[in-house]
Amino acid sequence: MRNLPHGNDRFHLSKAMMSRLQRIVPGGSHTYAKGDDQFPERAPGLLARGHGCRVWDADGNEFIEYGMGLRSVTLGHAEPRVIEAVAAALPLGTNFTRPSIKELECAEAFLDIVPGAEMVKFTKDGSTAVSAAVKLARKHTGRTLVAIAAEHPFFSYDDWFIRTTSMHGGIPEQQETLTFRYNALDSVRALFQAHPGKIAAVVLEAARTDEPAAGFLQGLQAICRQEGAVLIFDEMITGFRWNLGGAQAEYGVTPDLSTFGKALANGFSVSALCGSRELMRLGSRERPCDDVFLLSTTHGAETTGLAAALATMRIYRTEPVVEHLHRQGKRLAEGVGNVARRRGVDGHFKVLGRSCNLLYATTGPDGQPSQALRTLFMQELIARGVIAPSFVVSYAHTDADIDRTIEAVDGALEIYARALEDGAERHLIGAPSRVVFGRR
Structure with a gap:
């Protein structure tokens, strides 16, 4: 060259x-x-x-x-084993009127990797997954406010987050998203004191350019439990990069909900929302009163993407x-x-x-x-x-x-x-x- x-x-x-x-x-x-x-x-x-x-x-x-598809192509462009898995899936059909076998296989493989996750739902992009996590937190708590780490640049293209940026045109002004300082538990406590009984979720990347200070993630988890809020880790970047099981495995702190994407399928469009059964089942149809419309997407379980994810996870586990x-x-x-x-x-x-x-x-x-x-x-x-x-x-x-x-x-x-x-x-x-x- x-x-x-x-x-x-x-x-x-x-x-x-x-x-x-x-x-x-x-x-x-x-x-x-x-x-x-x-x-x-x-x-x-x-x-x-x-x-x-x-x-x-x-x-x-x-x-x-470098960057490789905004960090999504972790194994390398056109990784042969991923391409072969996708090619093998194509002649079998890409989308059906009932769930495919690939959905079961991919869900089982994913939950075997991510510690503490009991259920998972796949979608196509990270913004949708994080917004779905926020929806579950609001339903679970009956609250509306969301607290996000001020230093972390992006969580979703949906209104609840984008209204906190300078690109907020077309979005009505609402007071639903608050910010705290990463590695500063006092700023988190101050939010809960200023908005008692109103914060549904705390959303952050477990780590970004800075490592979590000793006890920060554990302290954050304790505050959320004490205040009845849902702790959400955005693992779009840390997942399959910090550790095979994500930042939650690296730091030993299991959030209530977490979202994965980017490296999950080596550039193919697959993201995931996962977490405890208690919260995830709010998006199921197990009870007559269920009213959460959670990640019902036509292409969420498209088989070639899941085939790519399965092949990618297999390489991660063996190499x-x-x-x-x-x-x-x-x-x-x-x-x-x-x-x-x-x-x-x-x-x-x-x-x-x-x-x-x-x-x-x-x-x-x-x-x-x-x-x-x-x-x-x-x-x-x-x-x-x-x-x-x-x-x-x-x-x-x-x-x-x-x-x-x-x-x-x-x-x-x-x-x-x-x-x-x-x-x-x-x-x-x-x-x-x-x-x-x-x-x-």
Whole structure:
């Protein structure tokens, strides 16, 4: 793989196709994080294919990719065993008028992995699963308020969460979602004191860039039990990455409900809501008075997705996938850290997070976050054959891929160091990328 020269000519077809897409799809993508405004001007517009940790754009340019489908492709693009399982399921039919055998097999396999979960229901995306968890909590408690961790950026595209962001257009103002500070039990207690008997659920990622402080998750669980609220872990990122059984297995705290997705089916569309039988059965039809319409989706149990999930879980159980993610992430973090120190930018470019889920932070001479420098860094990585909106590794990233990436980072940080001296605008082609939304 060679370094690519600066110039839009190498993205000619890709950019032309992106222009067509933007005219007919709002935002030019079906996920805001994949949009054109999230990347430099000199970046591929549309990708054509992927294999392992490599992707090729419409012009045939090859890249090492990180993030891998917003962390959903953990085993690698077009993992043969997953593709074979899907191919075997296709001739048998994809959707029926009664549950399929795949639903039973996948549910049993999933519940065998996730500790404390007694029932599970599958759907197609994480937002739907988390909102369904909130619905169960409200039904169980008879309350309406939801408390979320202020530092965690996304839980659902539904109104109850999006109204807390700057992209709240079209949503009526309601006072149903509250925020607390992660790792600060006092802020949680303060919410319950300010809204006695009104908080239905506490929703958070068990960990993100910061590890839970000693006793935080246990204390949070104790507060929820004392106050009669439902504890919900969003395991979309931590599930199948921190630990095979998720963050709840890693930290030894079983929530009342939890949601999984992303890595569950190696890029195929499968997410899951799971938890205690007491809560999950509220969405069943076991009692005449049941009134919770929970995740009744036409495609929720589409067989090819469940076949992909079964194959993915089988690989996780028989191979050291999670160990590989941690090992390669550590190798990458150490290499990038060494390069940043050697280039003298370690005070303004930092790798953050757990080794299996690495992010990076870019700050300007004033010490404040800089979107321009972030975009410049991505621009220079792309010019060197690496697409990296994050440094999240997959099972397909080899030592050679990591070494090639560190080499690309070295070149990118050489330009980054110059930009810290004379300004990012002297080196950045086009406008800085944008954040998807801010929190209100």
